[in-house]
Amino acid sequence: MTRLLCVGLATVDLVYAVDHIPAADEKAQATGFEVAAGGPAANAAVTAAALGADVTLVTAVGAHPLGDLIRSDLQNHGVRVMDVSPESSAPPPVSAITVLAGTGQRTIVSRNAGDVLVRVPQGGLPDADLTLVDGHHPALAVAAARSARRLVVDAGTWRPVFAEIFPFAEVVAASAAFRHPAEAAPTDEALAAAIGAPHVLVTHGPEPVRWFSGTRSGAIPVPAVTAVDTAGAGDAFHGALAVALTGDPPHPDKSDLSDFIVFAVRVAGVRVAHAGPRAWLAALPRPG
Template sequence: MILCVGLATVDLIYRVDRIPGADEKAQATAFEVAAGGPAANAAVTAAALGAPVTLVTAIGSHPLGELIRSDLRNHGVLVIDAAASSGAPPPVSSIVVAGHERTIISRNAGELQVAVPGEGLPDAELTLIDGHHPVLAVAAAKSARRLVVDAGSWRPVFADIFPYAEVVACSAAFRHPADAVDAPHVVVTHGPGPVTWTSGGVSRSLTVPPVDAVETSGAGDAFHGALAFALHEQSAMDAALAEAIRVAGVRVTHPGAREWLAFL
């Protein structure tokens, strides 16, 4: 089983011909509601590839939370809600997409503080953490058998998590120097550019095959979910990265929050 720990949001996705300017109204050409967040999207990806997946996150009892739960349930992800007693709204993101461009307004988890559920965290062969909900993240890191960290952007809690990581996957925009990350495998993605990684002091790279990208939202989350799946299936690091690149390529060539999963 793969355990994902981190953020789950309600994503309100508007598709427009172009990103509107200040004080400008725009008519959406399409609209979707889906669960979002790095950990949630990675969990959906890993489940679509065939792994049993549990997501530990914070949703709460607010009616908007059912939008998250139903989407994850429909895509085979078991959810453990560490904020089940909270009546506050869950994190909500408004995403405006125009081709390769996007604008995101998000509260993420805000100041919400959640503790580890009373029953503890489930045992898993591999754990993926995105750094949201720091108390959950640190507990999951300490108990993980194998740990993959989605380090898309620097969070202070990573200083407490990285020492437990087998793989730290950063984006090129990561503000903390990649060479300061102490982990057996450090991966850096560069969008359509080569994926580089360092293992045992040796640096390597994998070419990303060119694709006709129509939407890049969630590509990093898909990459991390596929990487976790491949490592869970005992793939070697180069093979796991090749699979993650393949899946991210599928993601960007299909519009929509979930339709692309059918093409895996």
């Protein structure tokens, strides 16, 4: 079984479903409500575990009662949690996510872990076949990058720590909104050149995923789906991509980056087509 290490942010996600986004000073009655662990690395870890990988998430949770929600949800979905701040009494990051019924569009209000200082465990990080980092908790991200056998970076938005991480990366998955300080122009080609990793891909929501591998490049279409809930779709993409890169089932054993992207796009499509943070997992292909 493939061993994956996900390093980065874990949050408490409060997910509200509404039939319209409330205006200023307006109260709206939610049509649905769920609580789950969230964060880019945590969501990717849950996706990878559902696809059959042996997954460890390295993050900061702490001793606050809200941390129990994170631990319980992740453990219930097959993710082993390595908490580097077990004695911290501060509450973990919390995100309020509002999902618009009918379109799946969402608004997110959150306080991430930007002011949370964590240390790398004295014994180092667990060994893994592949490591995924999201850039949160910079000290952990750098330690993970330096020790990784193979490294995938989730580059949603620019973080200064990426300058230290990118030189170790095999694959960098950037969003269309990502902007590198050294980027010459706001194009995917310029972004790939600025990142400089062996393989760079850029996601564009429902538009094709662009990929760059040395002198080769291409675009992978995103099949049309009825969007019900887009929250965490990118994280699901990254988790699936990490599993695909290791060569384990349920994806084909192929060596072309484009095949791995196709698999990840399909998984993200399943996520978008289902409401809620966890119900979609039942629709994934079963491992084995």
